[in-house]
Every structure is written in C-alpha cells, then in structure tokens.
Amino acid sequence: MLAKRIIPCLDVTHGRVVKGVSFVELRDAGDPVEIARRYDEQGADELTFLDITASSDDRGIIFRIIEQVASQVFIPLTVGGGVREVGDVRNLLNAGADKVSINTQAVLNPQLVADAASRYGSQCIVVAIDAKQVAADRWEVFTHGGRRATGLDAVEWAKKMQSLGAGEILLTSMDRDGQKSGFDLLLTRRVTDALEIPVIASGGVGNLQHLADGVTQGGADAVLAASIFHFGEYTVQQAKQFMASQGIEVRL
C-alpha cells in the first residue's frame, strides 16, 4: 500500500535554515546540509527546500546546498523559491533537485507551469499555493511570500494548475503558518477533493496529532512541517510511529 509521506521543510536564507511565524520573524535553525542528513537518517520520505530570500545575489548558495545534499541523501528533494523561467527549473534539476516548486511566477505567468511540465515532465513540477481564508468556505491565493493578494480562488487555481501539468500541489494555509494550531483542514479537504494529483498539506503543525489530522481529516497525500522537527520537539520517526498508531500507512 502507498504510504502517506512526511516531508520536513527547510526554509533557507543566506545559507542557513530559518523558521518564521506567518512568514516573518525569522529564527535560525542550523546548517541545511547537516539538517537534511539528520532527517534522512530519521526516515523522512522527501525533503523540501524553500529559498526564501531568492534574490539574485544569493542564488548560487542554494545550488551549492542542493549539490551537497544530493550527493549524500538519496530521497526525493524539492526546491522552490525564486523560480521565474524554464531555465531556473533546469538549473535546479541539474544541481540535484528532483522536483521544482513554482509559486509566485505560476500566477504571473501560468504558461511557465505548462512549459516546464512539458519539457521536464509533470512528475517534477510542484505548484505551491499560499492561501488565506477570506470568507466562509473561500480562500484566496497570495503571492510574493504572502504579501500580495491575487483575487484568485485557491480551489479553482489548484484545478487550473493541475490542468496545465502540475504533478503535485503544495498547499500552505497562511492563516495557520507558524501558529502551531494545526492545518486548515477544510481548505486541505476542499483542494484534495477537487484534484486528481497529490496534495501536500502545509502550515500550522504544532504536534503529531496535527500531522495525522492532515491525512485523516484533510485527505492530504503528504504532510509538510518545519519547526516541530527543526527545534527537536519531535523526530520524523516519532511522527511516523504516531501516525502508524492512528492507522495511517507510513514507511517505518
């Protein structure tokens, strides 16, 4: 049986892993290569790196980090942040990424998703959606690290990305990110029910029950978390054992 995936997320800036609350107030969490190796040993199913500065000056740093991780860690690696053109996708794949996550630029230029998927295959194109609740049962897509509203409905946008060739959706609730109050389960459920492709739930994990709820109530195919792992509250292995105890299929 296919296992539900646990994906630690490493937000990287200036060569360090950091974690913020609702996209601000960054706190240092360590060296990305060392952290990646530790999560691999703990049984992480994939790793996601988000280059959260993504200014052109810093671009080289993330490539070097990915190269180092990819030569030591043999599980899927996703990299996102600052992907603007097909050439960026190519460069990240060449550095050792298995999947590339596209967020802001998918909104500015949806054709990028189609072009990248047709050139490199849907399996390596993840579309990241940052969504904020704006009404009962309605969530809006935000870009630029959560700073800019788009007017787009998150569920409709996810369906459009699927139709353009996205292989997976990384869905982050901006309301929950860093709050440790659990995923936005209704948002997760709405998006996963609307799609044929896998959905990764993100934003808000504060304990292991939250991870399990993302799967059992949200219907997510994978769950992503950062701070509960970075600051040593839980290991990935503990998370998996907890999920298994709740009857969720995991890779132990």
Added chain:
Amino acid sequence: MTDVAIVDYGMGNLRSVEQALRHVAPDLEIVVTDNARVIEHASRVVFPGQGAMPDCMRELDARGLRGAVMQAAKAKPFLGICIGLQMLFEHSAEGDVAGLGVLKGEVVRFAPNMLDARGGKLKVPHMGWNQVRRVSRFASPRGDGAIAPSPSGGGLGWGNAPEHPLWAGIEDNARFYYVHSYYVKPQDAALIQATSDYPDPFVCAVAQENLFAVQFHPEKSQAAGLKLLQNFVHWNP
C-alpha cells in the same frame, strides 16, 4: 572501457541516477552519455527516463540511440528505470506510441477515480513509497519459470528457484519511491519479478536473462534502492 553507461536522450534529469551509482560504486567509471559508441562499448547500461513516453521515444531516435539500446538490452547487464522500463515494451497508451518492443506487452494508465480500501481517493500520478512484493517463483519442471502457488498454500513442490540476484540483501515488501501514471503489462508472466498494489497489483519489476527493469526509482529509494543499484553493478548474468 566505460564500466556503466547511463543513456542520456535529453529527457529529464539523470543527475540523481549518476550520483547514486557513484555512491555505491566509487571505483567504477560511470558516464552519462548520448553517444551510441560509448553505450556499445560499456560493460553495463542503465536506461532511465522521465517525462512522457512519446517525447522519450522521439528524442531517443533523434540521437540515433535506438540500435545501441536494443543491442545492450539483449547482450549485457541492463537496468531500465521508470520510463526506461516502459520503453522496452511494444506499445504505450501514453500518446498511443510504439516502444522498442524488446519485451512483449503494453503500457497502460491507472484508472480514474480509484479508491483505497477505506474509500479514500487514490491520486494519479502514483507518487511516494510503496511496498514491492516479490513474486515467489518456483522452478518448474518445464523450465519456463512459471509462477506456482506457494508451498504453504499447497504448492506443487517444484522446489524453490533461486531469487534474482538484484534482490540480494533487500527485504521482501521493502518500500521504494515511485512517481508514474502508467505501468507495464507484460504478455509473459514469467518475466514478472515483483508487484505493488495501487489498489490492485501492478507489475513493478521484470527480468529476462541480462535485463532487469523497474518502475520505481532505486536512485531515490534510500537504503533499499542503493542496495539494488549496488547489486546491479556487481551482477554477472
């Protein structure tokens, strides 16, 4: 002479396959190549693949690599991965395109609206870690590699055939990483080495003499995957 040639026909990213092979075989000469002569002279060949099968077939031919790949698949240790497994078959439903026809059978898509045992929606692509269940094959008196019922199930008592050397040191039902929407249906059941369930069993590994091919990605399957690659670089069929 090149020890391991990884066939590069311009589709997808071969870096992961290369890195994993270097990790398990640091002393071997491993090259990523689109040169038919290098493939012809290599001791062993890895045939990976990503993307859509029609593009893969077109790019393989555009680089003049069809002959070298087909010859390698019949003559030396050969490992197909993902689309590299699918391309060995006669036909794919993806783009209604002909494959290389090294193996008889076809490539089909997972059905829409599949559900798991609890009524949960099964997504396509099939993405993530799934258990690989080896086919227990008992040596048939006819020597045709037929699948027999297991002895515990009142088997026919042919005696246990040795397991394929590429599984050495890997537990049965170990999990490997997958990402695909299509799977192979070999005509000859004797080729089948392993299956995974999604939700029904589908073929995820085949073998024939010098050839072994898998739907999952050993290069991304941590310890179990690295072990399979290590077994491959030491395999002498």
